[in-house]
Amino acid sequence: MTQATRRERDRAATDREIRQQARALLVSDGPAAVTLRAIARELGITAPALYRYYSSREDLIEHLRADVCADLGADLGSGLADLDESDHVGQVLAVCRGFRRWALAHPQEFTLVFASPSPPGVYCPVSAQEQVRDSFGRIFLTVAGRVLANGLPITRPDHEVPDVLVADLTRFRDDLLLTITESGVDIGADQLGVGTAYVMLQFWVRLYGQVALEVFGQFPFPVTDSQPLFESMLADLVRDVGLD
Amino acid sequence: MTQATRRERDRAATDREIRQQARALLVSDGPAAVTLRAIARELGITAPALYRYYSSREDLIEHLRADVCADLGADLGSGLADLDESDHVGQVLAVCRGFRRWALAHPQEFTLVFASPSPPGVYCPVSAQEQVRDSFGRIFLTVAGRVLANGLPITRPDHEVPDVLVADLTRFRDDLLLTITESGVDIGADQLGVGTAYVMLQFWVRLYGQVALEVFGQFPFPVTDSQPLFESMLADLVRDVGLD
DNA sequence: GTGCTCTTGTGAACGCCGTTAACTACCCCG
DNA sequence: CGGGGTAGTTAACGGCGTTCACAAGAGCAC
Known part of the structure; x- marks a missing residue:
């Protein structure tokens, strides 16, 4: 064996x-x-x-980061398992809420993985850096894939995307397509255009911003209960993206 | 003397x-x-x-944080000085761009001030913590005050704000009013409702998210040039908020 | 089984670090 | 001019990452 x-x-x-x-x-x-x-x-x-x-403490920490990401991915995945497979919006919400809950419960890990100055090394497609995030990023992408495959209009006219961003976003789109099809979801290129990639990027920016602000307590005023604040933002986010 | x-x-x-x-x-x-x-x-x-x-290294670091904030505030303020006073949108853009530029140029300071797990201490209104951010937060608020005083519609119907958030946002609104009038700008309560405070909060979430992602290199794909990405986000942000 | 090699661990050491304690030089005030 | 408070010193403690020389033992060839 x-x-x-x-x-x-x-x-x-x-x-x-x-x-x-x-x-x-x-x-x-x-x-x-x-x-x-x-x-x-x-x-x-x-x-x-x-x-x-490990060759050094830093090396160990690097592997620790990967472990943390894997656990986060598993955490999000298990939260997803209880849900009705056809409830795509529910899955999106679950992943977002799961990410927030995890970040608040594990602020140290969050800081380590998501708020440490990026290493000077270049961001190369198959680097350890990307592998690290993939274990949890894949969850996001899988859920996104399910939503998109069902024709939900998470998109924005491609022509609204600034020209300078098209090249990068196209690469992102291709990457998404690959990951999504790899995860067993069938999706056509017509459902995942540059505009969609752009919207997903914005989605991530807002989700990350909200969660990081919460973890770091950097809201511009004292928040008595941050849960409804998050829920409100999440509702706006889902609405702005066209999911409802 | x-x-x-x-x-x-x-x-x-x-x-x-x-x-x-x-x-x-x-x-x-x-x-x-x-x-x-x-x-x-x-x-x-x-x-x-x-x-x-200083009573300890941590104490020194704490004071360092304050220095950094003061410098950031000064930096943003000086960037504002060259602008036409009546160009309110331009001022907003300048502050946002200044914040990003500063964060990218001083990633260590950014991490120290904006991405360190919030101390366990409670967020009390006149704590050192708030004083720290105020030196640069005041810039944001002053600019916001100028924009609002000119009746630009940065707002959202108050009734759209979730009930649970009203209490906190009202306190934030009052704080804003105080800071803004202190900075010499006259503004009425009718121009700064709970809805406005909510929008400003969202503005901060998105700006912070974008900048932090950039500093920490946590975009979901390799970005060849992050400047246009930021500009695009900023344009969306200004548009979504009703400034144009 | 015997002997060799390669792996895994130890102990001592180096040079950093924050922090404390006892002590000294010196400025300032009466 | 003399005493008190202040700003600095040296010495020391314990903890840290890291390196190096060395020992114990597993695995393999014969």
Whole structure:
């Protein structure tokens, strides 16, 4: 069955434990507490041993980011499972609400993944960076695919999209198409034009803005209960995009 | 003239140097490099001496945040000075563009001020936290005040605002009114209703979202040139808000 | 089974860091 | 001129990431 030798299994197990402990420290005490020595201490080993698994602390943190994203994706996916498959708008709402709930419940992880200055490295199509987000981005895209496949008019006339953006947005559109068809949803190019990609981008901007403001407490006034504020914004968002 | 004794002047001067050096380190090497020992080293003194000025590193960072905000406010204000006073839309655009430019030019400062998990402390009306943002928030509000005083219809029917938000938004509205009249602009309560406050909030959400996404490189696709993307979003924003 | 190699871990060490405590030089006021 | 408060020092503690030399042990060839 498992072709892995015992060495390999041991190694994988230790690796899991390391990331698990790192994650626990991140959640309980914030990113600054994710310390090689602390992790090692919890695992009953010494700090230098960790260098057999990661080349540096930064390297470990990078993998942690990926783990966090995967978990977020799984979280969103499971929230989706309970829903009626044909309720596309409901799925969109569920994903948005799930994203917010997760961000508020895991502010440290959110900060790590979504609010850390982008590494100087270039954004190349198949980079680790993109793989990272894909595990949760895929959920967004899958849901978007279902909605689009049903002909819901999430769109905007292509000619309204500024010329300078067309090239980038076309690439985004193609990427979307690929991801969506890969996830088993059939969709035609006529349902996913540049205008649609543009609207989806704006959707993301507003959702991200709202959630980040909430996590960072940067609203311009004291908010007694941010839940209805989010719901209100979400309703506007869904309406502005033509989903209702 | 200056009633300050020599001791006091010396102290203030050293304090300025400390913050200046801290700032330089922040800009050149990021927040992690803002180290008491590094600052002291640059200043030719020893680290413990800094404790005569700040009770801890975190305390210093806190003051640094305020400095950064003040500078941002000054930056935005100076950008406004060159403009025709009657060109209200132009002023709005200038502030938004200025905010973006500043954020991209100072990603570390942006992260420090706008994307650090909100301290557990409660958001109280006259806290240091609010004072911090005020130095730059005031610019936004002043410009908003000018626009509103001219009767431009940045608004939305009050009855469209969800009931649960009215209380918070009313407080925000009152705060806005106060700030705006303090800045010398005369404005009536009829021009600044709850609906207007709501729209301004949404404006901030979208602007912040766009800028943060840009700074953190979290767009869902590779962006070859983010400037036109921002301009496009800004145009939509201004249009959606009724300014044109 | 015996011996070799490669992997995984240890311990000591280096140079950073924040922070505290005891101590010193010096300015200012009476 | 002398005492008190202020701004600085040095020394030290514990924690950090990281490197290096070294030991224990698994896995494999024979």
